[in-house]
Amino acid sequence: MSEEFSLALDTSxxxxxxxxxxxxxxxxxxxxRAAAVESTRREKLQLKEKRRKRHELFQEQKxxxxxxxxxxxxxxxxxxQKKKPNEDEGEEESExxxxxxxVGSGEEIDASGKIRNLQGGYTVKLVNELTxxxxxxxxxxGFVQDRLYGQGSRRTTNKAILSLKNKGPKKxxxxxxxRKNWAPKHKAKAERMKQRWLHRKQAxxx
Amino acid sequence: xxxxxxHRVRFFDYMPSAISAMAFNVHxxxxxxxRADGTVEIYNFADNCFQEKVIPGKDGRTVEALCWAGQRxxxxxxxxxxxxxxxxxxxxxxxxxxxxxxxxxxxxxSQGTQLAVGCEDGTVKIFELVxxxxxxxxxxxxxxxxxxxxxxxxxxxxxxxxxxxMIRVFNVTTGHATQRMMVDRxxxxxxxxxxxxxxxxxxxxxxxxxxxxAGKVQVWDSQMGTLIxxxxxxxxxxxALAVSRDESSLLAGTSEGSVVxxxxxxxxxxxxxxxxxxxxxxxxxxxxxRALVHTDTAAVSGGNDAHLVVxxxxxxxxxxxxxxxxxxxxxxxxxxxxxxxxxxxLLFQFPERLEVWRLGxxxxxxxELSVTKKPEALIHLKRKGDDHICCSTLSxxxxxxxxxxxxxxxLFQLQYDNDSIALTxxxxxxxxxxxxxxxxxxxxxxxxxxxxPEVSKQAVHLMSTSDDGQxxxxxxxxxxxxxxxxxxxxxxxxxxxxxxxxxAMAIHPTGSNVVMVHAxxxxxxxxxxxxxxxxxxxxxxxxxxxxxWLNRVAPVTHVSFSASNPDxxxxxxxxxxxxxxxxxxxPEKDSDLVGAETxxxxxxxxxxxxxxxxxxxxxxxxHSLVVVERPLLDIATRLPAPxxxxxxxx
Numbered sequence: 089m090s091e092e093f094s095l096a097l098d099t100s101x102x103x104x105x106x107x108x109x110x111x112x113x114x115x116x117x118x119x120x121r122a123a124a125v126e127s128t129r130r131e132k133l134q135l136k137e138k139r140r141k142r143h144e145l146f147q148e149q150k151x152x153x154x155x156x157x158x159x160x161x162x163x164x165x166x167x168x169q170k171k172k173p174n175e176d177e178g179e180e181e182s183e184x185x186x187x188x189x190x191v192g193s194g195e196e197i198d199a200s201g202k203i204r205n206l207q208g209g210y211t212v213k214l215v216n217e218l219t220x221x222x223x224x225x226x227x228x229x230g231f232v233q234d235r236l237y238g239q240g241s242r243r244t245t246n247k248a249i250l251s252l253k254n255k256g257p258k259k260x261x262x263x264x265x266x267r268k269n270w271a272p273k274h275k276a277k278a279e280r281m282k283q284r285w286l287h288r289k290q291a292x293x294x
Numbered sequence: 295x296x297x298x299x300x301h302r303v304r305f306f307d308y309m310p311s312a313i314s315a316m317a318f319n320v321h322x323x324x325x326x327x328x329r330a331d332g333t334v335e336i337y338n339f340a341d342n343c344f345q346e347k348v349i350p351g352k353d354g355r356t357v358e359a360l361c362w363a364g365q366r367x368x369x370x371x372x373x374x375x376x377x378x379x380x381x382x383x384x385x386x387x388x389x390x391x392x393x394x395x396x397x398x399x400x401x402x403x404s405q406g407t408q409l410a411v412g413c414e415d416g417t418v419k420i421f422e423l424v425x426x427x428x429x430x431x432x433x434x435x436x437x438x439x440x441x442x443x444x445x446x447x448x449x450x451x452x453x454x455x456x457x458x459x460m461i462r463v464f465n466v467t468t469g470h471a472t473q474r475m476m477v478d479r480x481x482x483x484x485x486x487x488x489x490x491x492x493x494x495x496x497x498x499x500x501x502x503x504x505x506x507x508a509g510k511v512q513v514w515d516s517q518m519g520t521l522i523x524x525x526x527x528x529x530x531x532x533x534a535l536a537v538s539r540d541e542s543s544l545l546a547g548t549s550e551g552s553v554v555x556x557x558x559x560x561x562x563x564x565x566x567x568x569x570x571x572x573x574x575x576x577x578x579x580x581x582x583x584r585a586l587v588h589t590d591t592a593a594v595s596g597g598n599d600a601h602l603v604v605x606x607x608x609x610x611x612x613x614x615x616x617x618x619x620x621x622x623x624x625x626x627x628x629x630x631x632x633x634x635x636x637x638x639x640l641l642f643q644f645p646e647r648l649e650v651w652r653l654g655x656x657x658x659x660x661x662e663l664s665v666t667k668k669p670e671a672l673i674h675l676k677r678k679g680d681d682h683i684c685c686s687t688l689s690x691x692x693x694x695x696x697x698x699x700x701x702x703x704x705l706f707q708l709q710y711d712n713d714s715i716a717l718t719x720x721x722x723x724x725x726x727x728x729x730x731x732x733x734x735x736x737x738x739x740x741x742x743x744x745x746x747p748e749v750s751k752q753a754v755h756l757m758s759t760s761d762d763g764q765x766x767x768x769x770x771x772x773x774x775x776x777x778x779x780x781x782x783x784x785x786x787x788x789x790x791x792x793x794x795x796x797x798a799m800a801i802h803p804t805g806s807n808v809v810m811v812h813a814x815x816x817x818x819x820x821x822x823x824x825x826x827x828x829x830x831x832x833x834x835x836x837x838x839x840x841x842x843w844l845n846r847v848a849p850v851t852h853v854s855f856s857a858s859n860p861d862x863x864x865x866x867x868x869x870x871x872x873x874x875x876x877x878x879x880x881p882e883k884d885s886d887l888v889g890a891e892t893x894x895x896x897x898x899x900x901x902x903x904x905x906x907x908x909x910x911x912x913x914x915x916x917h918s919l920v921v922v923e924r925p926l927l928d929i930a931t932r933l934p935a936p937x938x939x940x941x942x943x944x
Contacts (some may be wrong), residue, residue: 099919225372226394229416231357231440235507236531236549236582240484243935249580250930252941 091294166204299918301653305669306642306909308630308924309932310533313596315369316585317360322538324588326367328357329595329646332681334369334379337623338855339589341794342616343604344813344849344886345627346771347753349384350682351645363402363409363423370397370411376421376428383683384753385700390428398442403450408466410453412441418455418464424845434469437462439488445496454489454516461504463516473519493535495544503544503570507533511556513570525572527554530937536586536593539646544570547583550937553595553605556836574745575843578603578622581920581936597727598934600624610906621847624907624926625868626657627797628755629852631910631922637692637710639672640922644681648675648697650708654919673717678704690761758800765822767808769796774809777822787825792818797849809863810848817865817874837880849944854913871921889892 154160204212237243251262311329318325323340329784332351338344351357351632356371367379380387384652394413402409409421409428416437434453443456448752453464463473467919490507497503501522502514508526514521522911530549537544545617551575560568572647581598588594592606604621613619632641642649654669675729677683679701695706695717708717756769765786766778775796794812801808809819816839826890827835848868856862861876905911910922 130626221374224374224395224414228372228398228440234491237935240487242529242938244934244938245935249936249939250927252939255941263927 162206163204166206166212299656299663301918301920302905302913303640303653303669303922304928305651306631306640306922306924306926307928308625308642308644308666308909309463309929310360310624311324312584312598312600312934313602313647314583314584314589315357315360316594316596317362317367318587318589318594319362319365319391320589322365326360327499327595328360328369328600329600330356331682332357333645334367335626336381336796337602338655338668338813342813342847343623343813344795344797344816345623346795347381347384347755348626348628348684349379349386350684352386352682352700353680353814358397359401361400361402361409366405368402368409368428370400370419372396374413375407376411378428380751382751386428392422396441401444401446402451403446404448408450408907410444410446412444412455413559413918414440416440418444418453420466428684428764434464434572435471437471442490443493444460445502447496448498452496452516454496455465456494456495456504456506457695458488458490461494461502461514463929475514475516475519475521476541477504478508478510478524483607484508487489490531492531492533495537497541498538499541502535503535505535505546506918510632511544511554520729523570525556527572528552528715533582533584534586534598534603536588537798538588539590543588545586545588545595547586547595547597549582550939551579551581551583551597551599553578553583553586553593557594576605578586578605581933582929590709598936599930600933610774616845619847623848624929625848625850625909627851629910632686632688633910633912633914633920634688634692635912635915637690637691637718638916639692640920641686641688641695642698643683643686646677646678648683648686649673649676650688650695653914668927672796673708674715675706678702678764696802731942732906748892756796756799761773761803765801765808766813767799767801768811769799771795775799775808775820776806788824789818789820792816797885798853800853800855802915803857804860809853813852814851815839815846827884834880840918852910852912854911856913856917857915858917864911864913866908868908869906871905871908871911 203214206212215244247263254262256258300700309897311331311333313327314330315328315523316325318339324346325337325339325340326792327335327350329335332355334349334351334357334938336347336349337479338346346614355373355375355377357369358371360367360369362368365381367381369377369379370392371377374394375389376392377389378387379385391516392411392413394411394415394417396414398414399412400409403612407423408431409423411421411894413419416439418434418437418441420431421432434455437455437457439458441455441457445454449455451466451757453466453491455462455464459477459479461475461477463475464470465472465655477491479485479488479489491504492507493505495503496516502516504514506512507530509526509530511525511527511532512521512529513523513848518728527546528548528550532546532548534547535544536547541909546554547555548554554572555574555576556570557573558570559565559573561571561586575715576593576595578595579597579599580602583595583597585593590909591610592604594604596602600862602623604623606618606620608618630642633638638653640651642655649671650673651669651671655667656663656665658666659811660663673695675695675697677697677699679699681699681701684699686695688695689706692710693708695708697704704719707718709718716801752770752772754768754770758767759780764779764781766780767775768778769775773791773795774792775791777786777789778784781784789808791812792812794814796810797813798811799808801822806823806878807819807821809817811817817831817834820826821826821828850865850867852866854864855865862875863876865872905921905923907924907926908921909924910920914920
């Protein structure tokens with residue numbers, strides 16, 4: 089017990105502080121600085137590596153969304169179609185036979201070169217791009233629709249409102265009491281079965 | 295009068311489009327109505343609310359707001375463009391891109407010099423009106439959310455803009471916001487949803503009144519930015535506001551279909567201080583009210599149920615006068631159905647397609663005949679291009695079909711081959727006249743030789759030819775009727791101009807007279823050979839038409855004749871059709887029209903209210919009558935969803 093007490097007394101303020109040589113302390117400080125720099129450098133390298141990997145991953149995904157390179161090359165190489173099929177014959181088209189299915193169907197093709205013919209009878213056509221303006225227009229229309237008819241709008245159906253008028257002292261049936269057009273496909277199939285059965289019956293009896 | 299076999303046709307699925315915006319021009323008394331499919335219609339309130347002009351819409355163009363600036367009409371839509379309309383040629387003059395995303399609202403100042411548009415990206419843009427065009431002037435400070443409504447102060451120095459959750463007041467010259475008013479959200483479950491301020495009105499005493507999606511009409515002081523009064527009008531949205539010219543009365547249109555009126559009156563008679571008090575409720579509609587206009591005498595409202603309703607205020611009009619009658623316009627004031635008289639086929643015009651049907655047949659006799667051969671749809675023709683079809687016609691023999699849109703006119707030849715039908719396109723030579731209606735002639739319609747110098751530039755809205763192809767009569771919206779001789783390709787004569795616009799016109803089969811019915815229900819008959827009104831027409835004008843005929847609201851949309859009896863004139867409007875027999879004596883002015891054995895044989899005296907909601911009544915060559923009906927109940931079942939209404943004890 090007395091040793092514990094004496095431990096506290098050992099490090100008294102009467103003693104002089106430890107003598108540490110300058111070089112040792114300098115070296116220690118340098119080492120710590122270097123370690124700090126090293127750790128930040130390592131972190132930066134790690135982040136860079138991470139970023140590079142993600143970037144590559146995105147590129148890979150983007151590439152996957154596009155068509156394979158050789159198909160794109162072929163499309164680029166094929167010259168764009170002119171407006172009328174007669175002019176096609178005049179043109180020199182080395183690769184492909186003019187398979188005019190896309191052209192001769194009676195559609196109006198503008199001469200901006202949107203339709204190209206490929207070898208093997210395929211036609212490539214550029215579809216109208218969905219522009220940013222169209223996306224904004226759809227979003228705005230969606231906003232109004234959501235506000236008026238979306239969640240929490242407490243709306244009902246036209247048939248319910250019209251049937252409401254029929255309720256009262258003189259009750260009348262609702263507007264669409266019987267839906268005659270339910271299950272049209274099933275009914276058509278049943279009708280065909282019936283005709284077939286009748287036909288078979290007639291054939292058997294005759 | 296004889297018996298008629300009547301084909302009652304209900305297979306025309308005509309669906310009128312919802313009304314999305316309205317604007318009233320006080321000086322010319324014209325109301326511009328925009329529909330959800332982009333069509334803009336102009337009604338003349340000075341002429342019995344007649345639908346004078348129809349500008350067809352275009353694919354991809356929706357109209358969210360309309361405004362008049364002087365005599366010029368502008369509209370904006372969700373495609374981000376400002377469109378100015380050419381009211382003489384009935385098409386869009388030009389479009390200006392606003393570069394702010396979809397444009398929600400447009401408003402002009404009271405001087406008619408500047409236009410303000412509110413965009414999706416939160417900017418309010420000011421455009422200057424120059425001759426024949428508009429020019430971008432400045433942007434205001436950008437707001438965080440979309441600008442849904444705008445209102446100019448009558449002096450033109452301030453603008454109130456309604457966005458999500460707040461109203462901002464801007465100074466026009468600096469473009470900075472001077473005041474901000476926060477709108478309370480709905481109580482209860484909807485507190486998490488932002489409030490959309492659908493409409494604002496700025497009054498000259500610096501009061502701003504707003505209607506929002508929580509169903510409140512709030513009155514604000516714009517100088518202090520404080521709320522004066524809140525009125526909870528409905529549980530659903532308040533979509534439209536309209537204030538009268540003297541700023542004493544305000545109308546608010548709700549999603550329930552009711553229009554609430556507020557008036558600036560004092561609470562008690564002896565007290566001098568006034569405030570906005572709720573006075574009456576007009577229940578005119580079954581679906582949302584999207585657009586409102588407050589004229590001096592009436593409240594005009596339109597919404598998702600596609601009816602245009604004019605309700606006059608009883609304290610502002612003389613009781614019993616023509617003005618005091620409420621008016622409900624559902625069907626267009628022009629014919630969408632063409633009859634091929636000799637072939638028994640009908641052409642139905644939709645904005646995006648045409649349908650040709652063959653009438654059914656029945657071999658029985660009696661009151662109600664069962665159909666032995668069902669009516670069949672022969673052709674379903676989709677239009678080419680983006681512009682909606684504005685007019686179409688079928689030749690009487692059924693062999694030629696033509697339709698026109700704002701950009702092109704197309705002609706087709708139909709060939710019937712026992713059971714099959716073939717359609718071939720025919721190339722047309724250049725046509726100069728912008729056709730509004732084409733009643734067909736057996737050969738091509740060439741451009742007419744120089745018309746008389748006094749012809750106004752307004753578009754022709756009615757055309758009629760005689761059966762032998764000799765005469766062509768045209769009527770335009772300036773109330774002029776010109777007659778041309780087609781065989782010689784020359785102008786023939788002009789009917790003396792009458793104050794009201796002709797709503798239906800036809801040339802008699804014998805080719806000698808043209809019968810015109812005007813929007814104020816007056817009937818005239820003009821002889822083409824003698825170039826003057828006929829005897830019958832003069833005696834009718836002298837005696838005057840019967841009061842109950844003149845008090846009818848809907849205009850006559852079609853005139854036809856009977857081949858067997860040249861004295862018959864068959865007229866119809868939306869709710870009735872009747873046959874005028876010229877050989878019988880004219881009815882007395884004050885006598886009871888129904889049941890009287892007089893000239894005007896109305897169907898209501900013979901078949902009481904059997905044929906209603908008529909779109910077309912025509913007489914075929916085999917003396918059978920075709921009545922194309924469109925019951926309002928069928929339209930009502932296909933409208934968008936209405937709000938839930940609770941009825942007592944259900």
